[in-house]
Amino acid sequence: MSASCEFPAEIVSAITNPTLYEGDFGPAVVELQKLLNAKGANLLVDGFLGPATKAAVILFQQQRGLVPDGATGLIVWKELREDKPPIRLEDMCLSYNPLNFPHQAEALQWLQNQLPPRTLAEFVRRWQQKL
Numbered sequence: 001m002s003a004s005c006e007f008p009a010e011i012v013s014a015i016t017n018p019t020l021y022e023g024d025f026g027p028a029v030v031e032l033q034k035l036l037n038a039k040g041a042n043l044l045v046d047g048f049l050g051p052a053t054k055a056a057v058i059l060f061q062q063q064r065g066l067v068p069d070g071a072t073g074l075i076v077w078k079e080l081r082e083d084k085p086p087i088r089l090e091d092m093c094l095s096y097n098p099l100n101f102p103h104q105a106e107a108l109q110w111l112q113n114q115l116p117p118r119t120l121a122e123f124v125r126r127w128q129q130k131l
Contacts, residue, residue, distance in 0.1 A: 017077040022054045022070060029053070032072055035080040036060060 018028045025048045033045045033053055041056040054070040061068040064079050098105050112120065 017074045018072075019074075020049055020072040022049055022051070024049045032057075032080070039080065 020028060020032060027047065029049045030045055030047045032049070033041075033043045033047075036053070036056045037043055037045065039060060041060070043053055043056055049072075057072055057076065058068045058070045060066075060080070061070075061076065066075060066079070092104075096104055115123075
């Protein structure tokens with residue numbers, strides 16, 4: 001006869017989604033650092049939640065519209081594990097509507113200002129000709 005061992009959902013969640021703070025260390029921090037790196041951070045995966053990892057958590061929270069407190073709780077874990085495809089310029093062009101979203105023109109101007117003139121010139125050349 002085998003005994004079945006099931007843990008309450010709260011315990012499983014606390015184990016798989018621990019709340020982490022600056023100064024914490026261990027395997028959960030390693031996973032956190034790997035997930036942050038997969039989202040664009042450039043962290044040393046050392047298992048220590050130091051200032052660089054905390055800053056990456058805060059930036060991630062800001063990008064996702066979360067409270068930027070540097071703590072990694074359930075919501076941050078869910079967002080980190082979510083596999084959202086990156087925004088593509090092609091998609092943006094299809095949904096461009098300055099009447100409903102007047103901020104879009106300003107956002108595009110900002111993006112244009114981030115690109116070197118040589119890159120913009122090459123973009124225009126490719127856009128105007130069939131490749």
